[in-house]
Amino acid sequence: MRKKRLIGRTAVFITSAIFAIAFLLPTVLTITNSFMTQSEIDANYGQVFQSANSGSTFISEQVNLKFIPDKVSLSQYVRVLFQSPEYLLKFWNSVILTVPIVILQVGVASIAAYGFTRWRGKVRAAIFFFYVILMLMPYQVTLVPNYLVSRWLGILNTRWAIILPGAFAPFSVFLLTKYMRRIPVSLIEAAKLDGAGEWQIFTKVCLPQCRAALYSIAILVFIDYWNMVEQPLILLADAEKQPLSVYLSQINVGEVGVAFAVATIYMIPTLLLFLHGEEYLVEGIAHQGSVKG
Amino acid sequence: MNAKVLDLMHSMCFLGPSLLGVLVFFIVPFGVVVYYSLIRSNLNPEFVFLDNFKALLHNSSFITAAKNTAFFSAVAVPLAVILGLALALLLEARIPLKSQFRTFFLSPMMVPVASVVLIWQVIFNNNGVLNSLITSLGGNTVDWLNSDYGPLVVITLFLWKNLGYNMILFMSALANIPRELLEVADVEGASPLYKFFAIKLRYLSPTVLFVAILSLINSFKVFREVYLLTGNYPYESLYTMQHFMNNTFASLDFQKLSAAAVLMAVVMVIIIAVLFKIEDWFGKDVEG
Numbered sequence: 001m002r003k004k005r006l007i008g009r010t011a012v013f014i015t016s017a018i019f020a021i022a023f024l025l026p027t028v029l030t031i032t033n034s035f036m037t038q039s040e041i042d043a044n045y046g047q048v049f050q051s052a053n054s055g056s057t058f059i060s061e062q063v064n065l066k067f068i069p070d071k072v073s074l075s076q077y078v079r080v081l082f083q084s085p086e087y088l089l090k091f092w093n094s095v096i097l098t099v100p101i102v103i104l105q106v107g108v109a110s111i112a113a114y115g116f117t118r119w120r121g122k123v124r125a126a127i128f129f130f131y132v133i134l135m136l137m138p139y140q141v142t143l144v145p146n147y148l149v150s151r152w153l154g155i156l157n158t159r160w161a162i163i164l165p166g167a168f169a170p171f172s173v174f175l176l177t178k179y180m181r182r183i184p185v186s187l188i189e190a191a192k193l194d195g196a197g198e199w200q201i202f203t204k205v206c207l208p209q210c211r212a213a214l215y216s217i218a219i220l221v222f223i224d225y226w227n228m229v230e231q232p233l234i235l236l237a238d239a240e241k242q243p244l245s246v247y248l249s250q251i252n253v254g255e256v257g258v259a260f261a262v263a264t265i266y267m268i269p270t271l272l273l274f275l276h277g278e279e280y281l282v283e284g285i286a287h288q289g290s291v292k293g
Numbered sequence: 294m295n296a297k298v299l300d301l302m303h304s305m306c307f308l309g310p311s312l313l314g315v316l317v318f319f320i321v322p323f324g325v326v327v328y329y330s331l332i333r334s335n336l337n338p339e340f341v342f343l344d345n346f347k348a349l350l351h352n353s354s355f356i357t358a359a360k361n362t363a364f365f366s367a368v369a370v371p372l373a374v375i376l377g378l379a380l381a382l383l384l385e386a387r388i389p390l391k392s393q394f395r396t397f398f399l400s401p402m403m404v405p406v407a408s409v410v411l412i413w414q415v416i417f418n419n420n421g422v423l424n425s426l427i428t429s430l431g432g433n434t435v436d437w438l439n440s441d442y443g444p445l446v447v448i449t450l451f452l453w454k455n456l457g458y459n460m461i462l463f464m465s466a467l468a469n470i471p472r473e474l475l476e477v478a479d480v481e482g483a484s485p486l487y488k489f490f491a492i493k494l495r496y497l498s499p500t501v502l503f504v505a506i507l508s509l510i511n512s513f514k515v516f517r518e519v520y521l522l523t524g525n526y527p528y529e530s531l532y533t534m535q536h537f538m539n540n541t542f543a544s545l546d547f548q549k550l551s552a553a554a555v556l557m558a559v560v561m562v563i564i565i566a567v568l569f570k571i572e573d574w575f576g577k578d579v580e581g
Binding site: 008009012013015016017019020021022023024025026027029030108109111112114115116118119124127131133134136137138139140141142143144145146147148149152164165167168170173198202223226227229230233234244245248256259260263264266267270271273274278281282285286287 | 300301303304305306307308310311312314315317318319321322323325326380383384386387388389390393394395396397398399400401402403404405406407408409411412413453456457458461462464465506510513514516517520521534535538539542547550551553554557558561562565
């Protein structure tokens with residue numbers, strides 16, 4: 001019996017390990033390949049990307065998926081950081097689009113979530129349900145309205161066309177309300193008896209209780225907008241204003257090595273957030289639970 | 294002043310900013326979209342009711358996009374739910390390195406879409422790794438991204454990206470099942486299969502609903518990957534709803550765009566309502 005269980009567990013372990021490695025592979029590959037020289041990249045993937053300067057470099061017959069560079073080289077990074085300012089510019093575009101969205105969305109949402117938590121009623125329940133439906137609508141539905149309102153406000157082709165709709169997206173409201181409703185009512189009642197006003201209860205009692213939630217929601221929102229493609233494609237016609245997430249896809253086929261280096265640099269903020277806040281992130285995801293209620 | 298009015302005023306102070314933003318950026322413009330979908334053109338605002346919708350349903354690129362998107366969601370969403378649950382059950386076992394595995398499964402979340410696409414190209418390109426592997430094994434190669442196998446490639450990408458998230462949702466739901474119930478089942482000698490279907494699945498039903506809806510929404514976002522892999526005009530089997538929208542945006546045909554957006558909203562609301570009903574029926578005897 002015990003032997004059978006051990007075999008079972010080993011099988012589970014091996015299955016999990018295979019899956020885990022497959023999941024991690026693309027990430028590792030991106031990072032290690034960013035330390036290869038352009039000629040090594042060409043030799044490995046020349047067949048795939050048919051690099052423009054193929055005449056000068058050796059192209060292998062077979063495609064080679066390689067993990068460890070022959071010689072660790074920082075040449076791609078030097079190119080990205082010092083020789084091609086457009087990458088850093090696009091990176092900055094990503095920052096000035098994403099950071100305001102995260103701050104504004106979490107800010108607006110925490111105030112609204114308090115409203116949904118403290119005062120219940122049929123109308124407010126209906127509004128909340130409406131937020132849930134809105135949250136579930138795909139971009140294909142919301143992009144046309146977004147476009148129309150941006151044109152009407154005259155902010156089309158400026159970063160506000162992306163930031164403002166992002167600030168009011170209902171995702172954070174939904175998640176934060178679910179958190180806040182778990183705060184014991186007695187805590188709020190006690191503060192009220194002490195003579196605290198609603199704003200004071202919100203800032204002094206409610207927000208400190210939600211610190212972990214705020215952090216995890218901020219991470220989720222950041223990851224979502226850091227990778228946006230649909231909105232900038234439609235709302236920012238000007239390629240100069242587009243974030244790196246869009247630009248990365250348009251990197252010349254002859255510059256695959258640079259693409260790996262840029263991708264690695266682009267990964268750093270999410271990687272840091274992830275390593276630092278994985279527990280919060282997991283908790284944030286886990287708390288979504290069900291859509292209703 | 295009576296308490297009810299005071300409450301309303303207070304709640305409006307807090308809900309106000311968010312409501313105002315939602316009204317300005319989502320509700321009012323969506324109303325305009327509905328209006329646009331019902332008129333002949335912006336210059337000639339004559340009501341034509343369902344004409345734009347009829348034209349849309351006769352538009353071949355719309356039909357292709359709708360079919361592809363529906364097919365993709367119909368395959369990818371159930372897989373994302375089942376495999377997400379399977380991973381969560383896998384990590385329920387007492388095995389070493391559990392938390393590391395969890396981290397690995399979640400890692401696709403942080404990888405920028407564009408770099409994922411780069412790797413996918415290396416693997417699935419006509420001259421890519423998969424084909425050279427097939428050649429060396431003596432098989433026939435397939436140009437994966439420019440064939441009817443295209444959706445398969447995109448489905449693997451979708452699953453790779455979303456399974457970790459779904460797994461976390463299921464793991465937390467599994468942890469919330471009352472232990473006593475499972476212990477009683479153990480004492481009674483219930484089989485693992487019985488325990489799963491009779492107890493666990495019952496308690497998981499709200500999570501199954503949530504994961505299904507979440508995966509459905511994410512399946513509409515897969516345009517991002519397809520666009521980055523193949524550009525604005527991909528092989529026909531990879532032409533999604535968002536391609537249709539983007540290309541229609543280029544010609545600024547608002548009647549077509551609006552009708553498509555409204556149609557899609559209606560379909561989404563119907564799907565969500567059906568899923569809610571199923572969950573009500575399935576999980577009615579368990580406290581969610």
